[in-house]
Amino acid sequence: MEPVNLFELAARQSQWLSVRQSAIAGNIANANTPGYVARDVEPFEKVLDRAAVSLSATQAGHLGDAATNAGFAVKQEETTGSILPSGNTVVLENELLKAGEVRRSFELNTAIVKAFHAMMMAAVKS
Amino acid sequence: MDALTAALKVAASGLGAQSERLRVVSENLANAQSTGSSPGADPYRRKTVSFVTELDRATGGSLVEIGSVDRDPSKFPVEFQPGNEAADEKGYVKMPNVNVLVEMADMSEANRSYEANLQVIKQARDLISMTIDLLRGQ
Amino acid sequence: MIGGLGAVHLKPSVGGAGETGLAGSGASAAGDGATTFAEALGQAASKTVGTLQNAESVAIRALSGDADTRQVVDAVMSAQQALQTAVSIRDKIVSAYLEISRMGI
Numbered sequence: 411m412e413p414v415n416l417f418e419l420a421a422r423q424s425q426w427l428s429v430r431q432s433a434i435a436g437n438i439a440n441a442n443t444p445g446y447v448a449r450d451v452e453p454f455e456k457v458l459d460r461a462a463v464s465l466s467a468t469q470a471g472h473l474g475d476a477a478t479n480a481g482f483a484v485k486q487e488e489t490t491g492s493i494l495p496s497g498n499t500v501v502l503e504n505e506l507l508k509a510g511e512v513r514r515s516f517e518l519n520t521a522i523v524k525a526f527h528a529m530m531m532a533a534v535k536s
Numbered sequence: 537m538d539a540l541t542a543a544l545k546v547a548a549s550g551l552g553a554q555s556e557r558l559r560v561v562s563e564n565l566a567n568a569q570s571t572g573s574s575p576g577a578d579p580y581r582r583k584t585v586s587f588v589t590e591l592d593r594a595t596g597g598s599l600v601e602i603g604s605v606d607r608d609p610s611k612f613p614v615e616f617q618p619g620n621e622a623a624d625e626k627g628y629v630k631m632p633n634v635n636v637l638v639e640m641a642d643m644s645e646a647n648r649s650y651e652a653n654l655q656v657i658k659q660a661r662d663l664i665s666m667t668i669d670l671l672r673g674q
Numbered sequence: 675m676i677g678g679l680g681a682v683h684l685k686p687s688v689g690g691a692g693e694t695g696l697a698g699s700g701a702s703a704a705g706d707g708a709t710t711f712a713e714a715l716g717q718a719a720s721k722t723v724g725t726l727q728n729a730e731s732v733a734i735r736a737l738s739g740d741a742d743t744r745q746v747v748d749a750v751m752s753a754q755q756a757l758q759t760a761v762s763i764r765d766k767i768v769s770a771y772l773e774i775s776r777m778g779i
Binding site (some may be wrong): 527 | 538539543546547551569587588597649653656660661669670674
């Protein structure tokens with residue numbers, strides 16, 4: 411298996427989490443808009459599968475995406491829950507649950523990066 | 537503009553929209569008893585808001601805004617108040633088509649949505665802080 | 675992962691198993707990237723400079739209000755790692771030189 415650069419993987423995940431956060435923000439802001447269908451970003455596993463070849467390369471270029479969604483697909487979710495008569499499918503509780511997940515993952519992500527950065531610096535100091 | 541800042545912008549638009557909704561609700565509640573001033577005149581007509589999504593070109597975020605403030609077209613209920621200055625010749629007064637219970641329910645919904653948007657702002661702000669903290673304390 | 679210091683890649687990462695980080699960098703440097711140790715060091719040095727310059731330009735854009743927060747942080751951390759690595763290598767080289775120069779002929 412190709413060695414994976416931890417910092418690049420963490421950077422990609424934090425981008426994904428940020429895009430998910432903005433999708434959640436859009437859903438919550440539009441919770442009362444008629445006809446608005448809740449949206450979510452594609453799962454991170456799919457992103458990894460797609461990028462399996464390029465992630466292990468040391469190219470920083472593909473991380474510098476200017477577009478807000480950074481190349482992740484943000485699509486309308488299939489509605490498993492209730493659809494209001496107005497056509498709105500946003501369930502506030504689910505959105506807040508997702509936001510909690512994003513927060514936990516993000517905290518773990520930054521903690522890991524901080525720790526490995528510190529280890530790297532300590533190891534490299536002569 | 538990165539995604540977290542976009543999230544802040546979107547949530548801020550949500551706050552603005554819910555605030556306007558609350559303003560309209562409080563107008564309705566304040567005027568729930570406002571009858572007309574001359575016999576047979578129309579009373580206060582309930583206001584309604586409609587939300588509309590606006591796609592922000594710069595960030596790709598789904599901002600929300602109040603599309604329009606309309607008037608509820610439903611019929612005015614009628615009460616028998618012969619002494620009222622707006623009473624017609626039979627003594628009936630047209631009352632505003634405001635149902636206080638409906639407005640209170642709308643108000644608590646608006647509050648809930650407002651709180652949810654506020655939480656998004658707090659979280660997005662915290663996530664940005666966490667990122668910057670990576671460089672701190674080394 | 676340790677091989678992914680960003681600045682010191684004395685062997686191209688496609689090779690996988692050969693990346694052992696700094697300890698093995700001297701031996702593995704004679705890979706397809708460079709033919710002599712000097713060239714390998716030169717490449718490492720220019721990678722370091724590149725990383726530092728990138729960090730500086732991203733930071734300048736951030737101060738002008740333009741950049742993504744995480745990108746700035748990542749660039750700065752990479753620069754810190756690269757710089758620390760380069761400094762340690764320099765120190766080792768200097769002390770090695772001094773030791774050799776002290777050797778009796």
